[in-house]
Amino acid sequence: MTIRVVLADDHPVTRAGIRAILEKASDIQVVGEAKDGVGAQQLAAELRPDVLLLDLVMPGPRPAEIARWVRAHCPETETLILTAHDRDVYLADVVEAGTAGFLTKEEAGEALVEAIRRAARGEVLFTREQLARARQWREEVGQRWGSxxxxxxxxxxxxxxxxxxxxxxxxxxxxxxxxxxxxxxxxxxxxxxxxxxxxxxxxxxxxxxxxxxxxxxxxxxxxxxx
Missing domain, CATH: 1.10.10.10 (Winged helix-like DNA-binding domain superfamily/Winged helix DNA-binding domain)
Structure with a gap:
C-alpha cells in the first residue's frame, strides 16, 4: 500500500528537502504541496491524502484549526505536525486538536518516514512526556490565558x-x-x-x-x- 502525503510548509527549500527524504521511501508518495494553511485545507479536500504533514508556523489558519477542519471534512486523513518550535503552548494546542503527533524538524529523516507510516496506520505518536507537558501547560497556563x-x-x-x-x-x-x-x-x-x-x-x-x-x-x- 502506498501512503499518500500532502506536505504544507511556507518555505520552498524546506518542502523540497522533506519531499526528497520522503520519496526515498518506496511506500510513500508526496501527492501535493501547499505553502499556507488555506492551501493545505484545499489539497486535503481535493486529494484526500492518508497523511497531511503540516509546518507549525505558516500563513493562514493555525495547524490546530486545520486539524479540526480535516477531522470534520476528511476523516480518512491523519494530520502530523513538523516544527522547529518545540514549545508547550503549541504542543498543547495540537494535542487538543486531535493530531497524530508533533515532531521537530531535527527528527526529519528515517524518524519522519516511520512517523508517517505510523500515522497512516492510525497510531498516536505523542510520547508520555509530550502529553504530560501539554497537560501541565493547560493546567498551569492555559486556564489563566483562557480567562x-x-x-x-x-x-x-x-x-x-x-x-x-x-x-x-x-x-x-x-x-x-x-x-x-x-x-x-x-x-x-x-x-x-x-x-x-x-x-x-x-x-x-x-x-x-x-x-x-x-x-x-x-x-x-x-x-x-x-
Missing part, C-alpha cells in the same frame, strides 16, 4: 510590546483610565504583580508569537528588554 477577555489580550499584547498606558489608549481608542482597569484585571488573572512580570510571563510560556509579537528579543528575568 482573559479579547480586550485584555489586546492590552496585554501592547504591554508586551512596550507600550505605555497612554499609547495603548490611543491605539485602541479608549480612555487611559479604562486601560488602567484592563491592566489591573489582567495582572490579577495572570497572578502577577507588575507589568514587567506580565511581560516575562508571556515570553516564558511562548505566548508572544500567539499574539503576533514575533520580532525582537525576550526580556530578562526582571522583565527588562536587552
Amino acid at each position: 482573559l477577555t479579547a480586550r485584555e489580550r489586546e492590552v496585554l499584547a501592547l504591554v508586551t510590546d512596550g507600550k505605555s498606558n497612554r499609547e495603548i489608549a490611543e491605539t485602541l481608542v479608549i480612555g487611559e483610565h479604562t486601560v488602567e482597569t484592563h491592566v489591573g484585571n489582567l495582572l490579577g488573572k495572570l497572578g502577577v504583580a507588575s507589568r514587567a512580570e506580565a511581560v516575562a510571563w508571556v515570553w516564558r510560556h511562548g505566548l508572544a508569537e500567539e499574539m503576533g509579537l514575533c520580532g525582537g528579543n525576550p526580556p530578562d528575568e526582571n522583565g527588562e528588554f536587552p
